[in-house]
Amino acid sequence: MKFKFIHLVQQYIQNLYQTFNRKCYKRFVLIYFRKKVRCFNRCLQCSNQKSIIKLSDVTFGSYTFVTVCGCDNNLENKLLEMGFIPGTELIIINNNGLGGSIIIKIMGTRIAINYNVAKKILVK
């Protein structure tokens, strides 16, 4: 019995540690190495091979909209009417990171976007 209990506790701690680790990683990158992330993004801009990333992972710079994935018809229509058409240029003005909203500039106006929506938008 005792052994089993200890085993369970150990597993639980390990689980906690893993999730903590995963969250922490993101936080570390965004908070303490924010500058590095910026540099990384700049590098992406400079290089000819532009890779496709989620809008939520981007912190700085101008990108082109590629497509949306995994959203319902309503949201897709809404994005279309706001001007999210493949090939449109969008500039990230403010990305709070950490699950907050994101401000971008598209078609000459600034738009605030939920983190949940930003996860579904792919840019390059």
Added chain:
Amino acid sequence: MKKHLNHPIITAALLGNPNVGKSTIFNILTGAKQYVGNYPGVTVDKTIGIRCYKNYDIHFVDLPGIYSLSSCSEDAKITSRFLLYDNVDIIINVMDASNLERNFYLFTQIIELNKNIIIILNMLDILKSQHKTININKMSALLGTYVFPVIATNRIKNKDNINIILDYILDIYKKNSRDKKYVMPVQVDYGEDIIGEIGKVSQLLIQSNISNKISKNWLMINLLENNPSAIKLINLSNNKIEILKQIERSRNHIIEHFNTKIEVEIANRRYGFARAIVKMIVNKKKIKTIDYNEIIDNYVLNRYLCIPIFLCIMYIIFKFTFFFSTPVVNLFVVFFKFVSFKISTAIASSILKSFIIDGIIGGLGGVLSFFPILLFMFFAIAFFEDLGYMARASFIMDKLLSRFGLTGKSFLPLMIATNGCAGPGIIATRILESKRERILTMLIVPFMICGAKFPVCMFVIRVIFAHKYQSIVMFLLYIFSILIALTVSKILSSMISQEHSSHFIMELPPYHLPKFRGLLLKMWERSWIYIRKAWTIVIFTSIFVWSMSTLTYHNKNVLDIPKKILNPLFTPIGLDGNKAISLLTGIIAKEIVISTLNLTNCKDNIYLHDNTNREWDPLQGITFLIFFLTYIPCITSILIFCKEVGKKKYKWLIGILFGNTILAWSLSFIVFNIGTVLSRYIYIGK
């Protein structure tokens, strides 16, 4: 409003993107005083204003702002339904000159409705500050419609412009346009493939029996786009199966051909059209300008600073209201005292004296003396609203609210309820897309401290707390009401099943320096409701309660009977019969609480709210406030709620009636009991 039976009626619909100034132009055209604001949710229903001009009745219809005709939120549906099914003679498309591309996107959809279109180009002053110019003659020639440049906020220049616009509307109505070239509007080129598919569908549509009222052009394109309202129309026709099959086939064809969905391809074409026209008409001087909006936004929406700034602004609003309004309120109180003193010396008969002093002045004076506070508060809120902070605030609150099952957009209805009335707040939930969020927001809107609850809170706070703490306590009460609303929504959101994840996309308007006249207008409009209420409902109920309190039945006061019934319910939370009755009358309208308290508590003849000290001990006051803030909302908001919920309204009605009372009772019970234990050790109050 004047209405002439003989005059022919012209219907003109004002249409445009959100926040382009439709309501401002509507007000100029009709002379009405429709509420204007620079965030979505201000206009959520169609309003009609009538203007008589040269023996014609022109009905102007102000519609909620939309980005496209196929939007899914409730206010956008109202707009598209009106345009499709009602007899609209002329569509007035209002455009924001500083952001033309998106405005043209809507324009391309309006063309397909086959109706007469006029364009009003607004916000030319902003365009000038961006060092751009628009060639208006070229624009009207390209689009095939007449374009009126206008600066809606500039009142002096507009008088001549209005007459030109009205003349033109009459001309169009009489079918003799001044220049022949303005009659035919342009068409968007959708490319060979899509036009081919449209042709196939149109052949089927000609055979069907759909009424001619609806434009075939619009119907065909929207059928291909899978627009639900278009498909609903098709379901009525005789050959619907063939048409639906053909649509399925053509959609598949386009996906094979372009490798994208047809919606994307059509939107692409439309935006291409918009971009081309913008390129042709807009001349840009290359001068680098500093964008102040971005600099301010960097601080206001900063990750660490946003919430402190938000709280600061809230606190500034309160400090402003209290600092300026307390002397005015004191003046009002003295005035009412003086009047009642004069009357008491002048009139001999005791019943009449009591009727005038207790029934009318006691009831009405109590409510009206708090009126200046509302004026100052609405002024302060209107200032930040016109500045453009409301949309930002909803952006800041988004992350917080998403933890409670809401989105940032539901902050706007809450805010509308805070600086006005709960009724408009409930109606404003139409801007929310998902049904679940709408119901959640509608349920928590009545918890906010609206303009009617505010005076009551002030009434109690003025009695209990010293002057220097009053604004802080009021501020804390606001935060308490928000916390209650959020916890309720958290509990309810776990009960209501989640349909799909909510989304929040909102345009941030540029900052404007508010104009003093506009602020005064807004302030007056919002607070005018309360004076009107005071003259009608409040005076009526206070006379009713007064007559009840003077009547006797078997040597007992009539009011004693409900007091006896309510006493066992309210003694555990420390409130006596008088307060219970005042809370009961508060269901009719919240301000009535003050008048009833004044009436039932009065023992001296000259009696107004600042010498109520001995009636209230601080703990009782706090429990009273907590009960007051959370119990049943007023009748008007309940009625509006029932109307807006639609299906299953009785279930929600019962929920709101019982749930709120149980919540209020249990909360105040806890607070009262903890308070009585604590009060042995500490003493709060004056």
